[in-house]
Amino acid sequence: MSETFQLGRKAAQAYEAVFVPAFFAQWAPHLLGAAGVRGGDQVLDVACGTGVVARAAREVVGPSGRVLGVDLSQAMLDVARQVRPDLAWQRGDAAALPFDVNSVDVAVCQMAMMFFPDPVVALREMGRVARRAVAVLVPAALAANPPFVRFSGAVADHAGVSARGLVTTYFALGDAQGLAASFTRAGLRVTSTRTVTARTTYPSVDAFVDTEIDGTPLGDGLPDGVRAAIRARCRSDLVPYVRADGALAFDFREPRGGRLAGLSTSPVPARRPDGSPTVARRSRRFTRAGQASIRLYSYAHACICRDRRCQWLRRR
Known part of the structure; x- marks a missing residue:
């Protein structure tokens, strides 16, 4: 996260007390649903803030699952730990996630990608650590x-x-075509878009x-x-x-929401620019077909899922 947007303890407390219930909480179920989070999953919440998505994910994965929140802001993590001391919280940079390849099932990021110095690097890192799906939400223009x-x-x-x-x-990544291009550069192929109003x-x-x-x-x-x-x-x-x-x-509202329907981009590369495999062998079948989806929510979200199960997003 950009150092310019680091929050102190007072701001982090206000964020949790006011901003989360007024705005952020309503989007967590959309993100987790689009990512296909299910019981028993291991979920990584990147740039977790005070943990609204991680808390929601915990309810979905149940006792057999695991949720970990990572954020660069210690103030945010302190508040997250105060609210839910039973969850795992760790300080870390989205550009260099402190986790092994394929160490979680799903990596998600809600309303934070626009704060990263290089969103493409962050997306690649999320793809590196997630073995099944990656999903992000950002505000529109x-x-x-x-x-x-x-x-x-x-x-x-x-x-x-x-x-x-x-x-x-918050609106820095609001251009849908530019956002889709970022996902493509990170190794995800955009195949469809959707728009809703909240x-x-x-x-x-x-x-x-x-x-x-x-x-x-x-x-x-x-x-x-x-x-x-x-x-x-x-x-x-x-x-x-x-x-x-x-x-x-x-x-x-995002009045241009349908304009990217059917967008075709370059196939997912077999290897990343650093030479590492796009995904491990166990999930390579998902990316060989270039299978991914992007959902654009009015104002609120773009979601990419690297998972063949996400075809339901385009049929609904």
């Missing part, structure tokens, strides 16, 4: 999400362009602003006066999304 466009504009006007960069980093609700505009700010490094040092100005601006700009009870509610 900022332009596809008008409430966030308005919010980021308020941040830029009152806190500066660099602050805007912190709150819009809805999120915050108790108020102020709650939305605080959640978005405190879930980034910006929250640690933002002056109270600047925060108040951003709130006031958003109360005005986000009026179209405010319900009668004062709650803020809006859909996440």
Whole structure:
């Protein structure tokens, strides 16, 4: 993860207390389902943050399975361990995962790939350690999400362009074709896409602003006066999304979601650039056919699965 986006303990606690229930928790079942996680699996949650996906995975794999969360941020891991001390948490870099080849069944990564200095390297590492499937979720383009466009504009006007960069980093991999190209360079072949719409609700505009700010490094040092100005601006700009009870509610959309349907890319190479096999012999049958799938969720996700069982994604 980029050092620019490292969170301190206070921000990590706010992330778990506010951001996870308001936004991140709803996506974990989608990711795990697309990855084909099942009872008895060994699952690696890469850039696990405070562990929302790992916790959800634990419920799926059951007592015969194993879940491990890895993150570069010690603050995030401290909170994850505090919430679920029974799970395994380890500090590590997504670009050099401290695990052996084919050491887990599935490697997943939710809402973090855009923070990595080189997403392709991270994807290759996930493919190296996973023997059956790799799945990731990332936000779609900022332009596809008008409430966030308005919010980021308020941040830029009152806190500066660099602050805007912190709150819009989430959307850095939002171009679907560019994202698919990254998967291809990592040795995964994109064969299909899907789009869904998800809805999120915050108790108020102020709650939305605080959640978005405190879930980034910006929250640690933002002056109270600047925060108040951003709130006031958003109360005005986000009026179209405010319900009668004062709650803020809006859909996440990716209007171009169907454009990649049937995309064909180059076959999965037999060996990686470093000379190592793409996968071990026991799972090579999946990649010889170039079998992978990409799912694009409105605003939220792209998912790649290197598993022949994931053909159901294209039939649904």
